[in-house]
Amino acid sequence: MSDLNLHTLKPADGSHRDRKRVGRGPGSGSGKTSGRGQKGQKSRSGSHAMRAGFEGGQMPLYMRLGKLRGPNHKKSMPMGPFRTTTTPVNVRDLAKFDAGTEVTPELLKQAGVVRTLKHPIKILGSGELSTKLTVHAHGFSARAVELIEGAGGTVVRLGGEPEEAPKPARRKRAAAPADETDAAEAAEPSAAEEAAAEAVAEAEEEPAAQDEAPAEDAAEDEE
Numbered sequence: 001m002s003d004l005n006l007h008t009l010k011p012a013d014g015s016h017r018d019r020k021r022v023g024r025g026p027g028s029g030s031g032k033t034s035g036r037g038q039k040g041q042k043s044r045s046g047s048h049a050m051r052a053g054f055e056g057g058q059m060p061l062y063m064r065l066g067k068l069r070g071p072n073h074k075k076s077m078p079m080g081p082f083r084t085t086t087t088p089v090n091v092r093d094l095a096k097f098d099a100g101t102e103v104t105p106e107l108l109k110q111a112g113v114v115r116t117l118k119h120p121i122k123i124l125g126s127g128e129l130s131t132k133l134t135v136h137a138h139g140f141s142a143r144a145v146e147l148i149e150g151a152g153g154t155v156v157r158l159g160g161e162p163e164e165a166p167k168p169a170r171r172k173r174a175a176a177p178a179d180e181t182d183a184a185e186a187a188e189p190s191a192a193e194e195a196a197a198e199a200v201a202e203a204e205e206e207p208a209a210q211d212e213a214p215a216e217d218a219a220e221d222e223e
């Protein structure tokens with residue numbers, strides 16, 4: 001058996017392969033084009049650092065498809081990192097905390113319930129909860145609020161999120177008369193209206209009287 005020294009150490013047979021040396025002449029087997037093929041974009045340097053969705057300059061798929069308004073739907077714009085994202089946490093995951101605990105996003109990460117605090121946290125209502133907790137989160141489903149408050153706990157929304165969507169304001173109707181006297185006065189016509197009505201009636205009577213006069217003269221001539 002040979003002596004074992006530092007200068008005699010080497011990997012086991014077959015456990016190490018030499019690095020592939022490209023561009024070292026045609027005799028190396030990887031010369032000239034260095035395994036990239038002939039011409040084309042993929043044969044150039046930096047060709048594998050293209051942005052996501054790039055299709056060589058042609059109209060990409062995300063621009064050819066139809067879109068919906070808003071940033072929250074899967075079929076809407078904008079695309080990519082601008083989409084609104086939340087981290088879901090079910091109420092069954094909160095059952096591991098002791099009664100009276102104040103559950104915060106930092107505590108959820110420390111307990112391993114969530115991996116990151118990069119996105120807002122929303123509490124969902126899957127599972128059951130019988131522990132009284134004070135839960136701090138950016139959003140809550142209606143079922144989650146029902147279960148947390150049903151167990152005697154409290155819901156605290158972070159980021160100023162409203163509890164309910166504001167209802168549209170209703171148009172107010174005109175105020176009714178204060179009493180029957182005001183109503184009667186409002187129903188009676190004014191003096192100006194009465195004078196105008198009398199003038200119209202007199203104007204209608206005058207043509208009728210003029211038509212009757214020629215008829216009477218004609219009757220007298222016949223006699």
